Amino acid sequence: MEAGIVGLPNVGKSTLFNALTSSRGAQSANYPFCTIEPNEGIVSIADRRLDRLAEFFRPQRVIPAGLKLVDIAGIVQGASEGQGLGNKFLSHIREVDAILQVVRCFEDDDVIHVAGKVDPVADMEIIETELMLADLQTLENALPKAQRAAKSGDKEAKVRVEVIQKCQNHLDSSQPLRTLQFNETEKRVVANYGLLTAKPVLYIANVDEEDLQGTGTLAQAVRDYAARIGAAVVPVCAKLEAELAELDEPERSEMLSELGLKEPALATVARATYKTLGLHSFFTAGEKEVRAWTIPIGATAPEAAGVIHSDFQRGFIRCEVYTLADLEEYGSEKAIRAAGKMRTEGKTYVVADGDVCHFLFNV
Numbered sequence: 359m360e361a362g363i364v365g366l367p368n369v370g371k372s373t374l375f376n377a378l379t380s381s382r383g384a385q386s387a388n389y390p391f392c393t394i395e396p397n398e399g400i401v402s403i404a405d406r407r408l409d410r411l412a413e414f415f416r417p418q419r420v421i422p423a424g425l426k427l428v429d430i431a432g433i434v435q436g437a438s439e440g441q442g443l444g445n446k447f448l449s450h451i452r453e454v455d456a457i458l459q460v461v462r463c464f465e466d467d468d469v470i471h472v473a474g475k476v477d478p479v480a481d482m483e484i485i486e487t488e489l490m491l492a493d494l495q496t497l498e499n500a501l502p503k504a505q506r507a508a509k510s511g512d513k514e515a516k517v518r519v520e521v522i523q524k525c526q527n528h529l530d531s532s533q534p535l536r537t538l539q540f541n542e543t544e545k546r547v548v549a550n551y552g553l554l555t556a557k558p559v560l561y562i563a564n565v566d567e568e569d570l571q572g573t574g575t576l577a578q579a580v581r582d583y584a585a586r587i588g589a590a591v592v593p594v595c596a597k598l599e600a601e602l603a604e605l606d607e608p609e610r611s612e613m614l615s616e617l618g619l620k621e622p623a624l625a626t627v628a629r630a631t632y633k634t635l636g637l638h639s640f641f642t643a644g645e646k647e648v649r650a651w652t653i654p655i656g657a658t659a660p661e662a663a664g665v666i667h668s669d670f671q672r673g674f675i676r677c678e679v680y681t682l683a684d685l686e687e688y689g690s691e692k693a694i695r696a697a698g699k700m701r702t703e704g705k706t707y708v709v710a711d712g713d714v715c716h717f718l719f720n721v
Contacts, residue, residue, distance in 0.1 A: 359635050359652075360398075360426035361560075362454035366481050367431075369462040370564040370596040375399065375429035377599040378624050397429040403632055403639070404625035405650055407682050407712055411641060412648045414685055423639045423650040425631060428454055448492050452552045456635045457559045458627075459485060460596070463576035464566035478563070478580050489554040490529050496551055497522050497529075521547040529555070537587055560634040562627060563593045570595055570617065592630050594623040638711035642666070659707040663717040673721035677703045679713050 365371045379399030403423040412420045430450045451457065461478045501522050507515030521544050528538045534555035540548060548556050561584045563577040572581070572593025584591045602610050602622050614621065632638070632652075639650040640662055653662050664671030679701045680694050688694045709715065 359455045359637060360428055361456040361458050361631050361635060362428045362430045362451050363458045363460060364430050364451060364485065365460040366462070366484065369460045369481070371460045372397075372429055373600050374460055374562065374564065374594065374596040374627075375427060377596060377603040378427060378627065399427050399429075400424045401427055401624075401628050401631075403628050403650065403652075404621065405629075405639065408641065408648060408650050410682055411643050411685070411714070414690070415643050415645060415648050417644065417648045418646050419648075421647065421649040423632070423652045425628060425635075425652075427458075427631075430454075448488075448554065451489070451554055451557075455557065456631065457554075457557050458562055458631060458634075459559055460562045460564050461580050463563045463569070463572070463574065463580060463593075464595075466566075476576065478576050479583050482561070482580070482583055486534060486555070490532070490534060493535065493553045493555050494526065494529050496553060497526050500551060501526075517543060518547055525553065534587065558634045558636075559587075559589050560630055561589055561591045563591055564596050565593050567595050567598055569593070570598070570619070570623070590630055590634065592623065592627050594627060599624050640709050640711070640713045640715050642716070643714055653709060655711075657709055658705065659703055659709055659715070659717070660705050662709040662715065663719065666717070669721045670717050670719045673719035674705060675718045675720055677707060677709075678716040678718070679703050679707075679709075681712060681714060685714070 363371050363375050375397060378401045401424065403425060405422060408420060408422055428450065459482065461481055462476055463478050465476055501519070504515050504518040504522060508519050521540075524544070525535055525538070525548070528535060535548065535553055536556055536558060561580055563572050563580045565572050565574065565577050568574075569577060570593065572578075572591070577591075577593055581591050598617075599622055602613060603624070605613065610622070636655050637652050638655050639652060642649050642651065651662065651665050653665055659677040660671045660674040663674050663677070680691070680699060684694050684699050685691070688697055688699065691700070694700050
């Protein structure tokens with residue numbers, strides 16, 4: 359699973375990407391399309407539970423969950439018609455699982471806004487419109503083929519026609535497809551077409567250093583817009599986060615303390631992206647390694663085991679499960695077992711966020 363960082367030119371996308379992935383490359387130039395090919399990076403998911411488990415086990419290594427991010431070059435009005443290398447950029451968005459849209463919520467005369475003024479809602483509407491127009495083109499191109507197959511008696515094609523027309527009607531009312539309800543069959547059809555506005559979105563309000571909590575007028579406008587389509591918003595000062603990412607841990611902690619912050623905002627971004635993608639973590643813990651593993655919400659124990667190794671899933675027998683709360687109460691796995699709090703779960707068990715698991719398997 360991966361998320362793509364999008365936005366208009368000069369809103370802080372690459373600055374945010376570099377900070378998230380702790381890149382140390384040169385700062386991007388202050389002009390549109392400075393990122394032509396999408397950059398990729400892995401961001402760690404900060405998780406206090408993982409750190410706490412490590413305190414108990416004192417392992418040789420601690421491995422957090424990771425998330426793949428793609429920095430996609432700026433979109434401009436007319437992208438759906440090929441403006442500003444639009445077709446190329448839209449194809450990159452089509453390949454990711456979720457969209458992180460960076461929205462400019464700061465004034466700076468030294469950073470040129472492509473539209474000449476800072477208006478976050480207008481920026482959001484431009485991108486949403488371009489994605490909807492691109493989806494309409496995709497559906498318009500797909501409909502004749504589906505209709506021809508449906509006339510020949512293909513039942514699956516008839517379903518495709520119905521789904522395509524349902525999507526077209528929704529887009530024609532200026533609503534993104536993520537606000538439309540689909541059943542499981544319809545979801546599979548939509549997924550096959552890679553429709554852009556069906557992807558979940560997280561808005562990142564890029565604020566200035568005087569509004570780190572995102573309570574200002576510009577950031578509030580982003581929150582109001584996002585609320586109407588059921589999306590989340592995370593305020594971030596990308597410039598500040600880039601500075602924090604360059605510091606060693608003691609200096610970073612000192613700077614955060616001076617700012618009255620508990621952690622970098624990037625940690626919140628990573629967790630919010632994780633949630634937007636429909637993911638959560640379970641843990642494995644021992645003296646050699648304490649590790650967070652990424653699974654879709656709703657994954658069963660065998661599916662979770664398969665994330666570690668395919669043999670674990672194929673030969674799954676059962677799963678032993680406890681929680682960090684159990685460990686904090688009893689002090690060790692041995693004590694958890696002795697107290698009868700180590701749960702044994704079978705193939706139908708749905709792994710919960712934060713479960714600590716031992717998988718038993720035989721192949």
